[in-house]
Amino acid sequence: MSIVTVNDLTVAYGNHQVIDNLSFNINQGDFLVVIGENGVGKTTLVRSMLGFIKPQKGEIIISPQTKIGYVPQFRNIDQEYPLSIRDFIALNVQHSFLPWLRTSERQRVDEIISQTNLQKIADRPLGLASGGEKQRAYLAQALLPNPSLLILDESTASLDNEMKYELLDLVTRFQQQGLSVMFVTHDWDLAQHYGTRFLQMTGDGYLTGPINELPRPEKEAE
Numbered sequence: 607m608s609i610v611t612v613n614d615l616t617v618a619y620g621n622h623q624v625i626d627n628l629s630f631n632i633n634q635g636d637f638l639v640v641i642g643e644n645g646v647g648k649t650t651l652v653r654s655m656l657g658f659i660k661p662q663k664g665e666i667i668i669s670p671q672t673k674i675g676y677v678p679q680f681r682n683i684d685q686e687y688p689l690s691i692r693d694f695i696a697l698n699v700q701h702s703f704l705p706w707l708r709t710s711e712r713q714r715v716d717e718i719i720s721q722t723n724l725q726k727i728a729d730r731p732l733g734l735a736s737g738g739e740k741q742r743a744y745l746a747q748a749l750l751p752n753p754s755l756l757i758l759d760e761s762t763a764s765l766d767n768e769m770k771y772e773l774l775d776l777v778t779r780f781q782q783q784g785l786s787v788m789f790v791t792h793d794w795d796l797a798q799h800y801g802t803r804f805l806q807m808t809g810d811g812y813l814t815g816p817i818n819e820l821p822r823p824e825k826e827a828e
């Protein structure tokens with residue numbers, strides 16, 4: 607079942623056209639890898655799907671039951687950041703204007719902390735967490751309201767190899783429980799390892815298909 611359908615999408619900043627007639631879809635349960643070089647419009651596509659940019663042409667149809675969680679590309683959280691990991695995750699509680707968390711909300715925060723292996727460090731300042739721990743906290747914050755589609759924009763870019771696989775193994779565990787994933791990356795190996803389908807964006811056009819049909823990067827071909 608398609609949860610996102612993109613038809614003939616064209617997006618420009620002023621007269622700089624960035625996305626030109628793009629069509630693809632995301633099916634329930636997909637781990638869709640969006641792969642392409644710098645500047646081809648991957649983040650622009652994500653921002654369009656989140657409703658932050660109005661397309662010049664085309665449409666993005668998101669099925670009514672689909673709730674999107676989003677982990678953006680870069681985030682500089684310095685050491686002075688005042689919130690603990692737990693507080694940071696709880697920022698995404700979508701509650702009324704009560705200045706405290708209800709018991710059920712507190713339990714949900716605890717649950718996602720445990721599912722993302724952050725129990726031991728949840729009360730430490732986020733600013734003092736390692737890169738991998740911070741990424742898990744961003745993931746936990748995005749997953750807190752139980753989205754059905756998670757968009758990860760280059761979430762592994764700043765991590766070393768082991769941490770990349772650790773983070774995506776975790777994401778895969780949620781995917782196995784029904785979460786659909788759209789993962790934006792430059793990394794062909796990660797795409798192959800985790801993806802079920804791909805959308806390749808290039809300056810010349812777009813290609814989509816099952817992950818085993820993702821073309822190898824040119825320098826590694828042959």
Ligand SMILES: Nc1ncnc2c1ncn2[C@@H]1O[C@H](COP(=O)(O)OP(=O)(O)OP(=O)(O)O)[C@@H](O)[C@H]1O
Nearest residue numbers: 619622624642643644645646647648649650651679
């Ligand atoms: N707000 C903006 N206003 C004008 N141009 C923009 C804006 N955001 C992005 N661009 C331009 O649009 C093009 C696509 O940018 P985008 O960030 O979508 O690419 P990307 O594929 O995500 O790149 P990267 O892999 O480097 O993150 C680039 O040429 C960029 O300079």
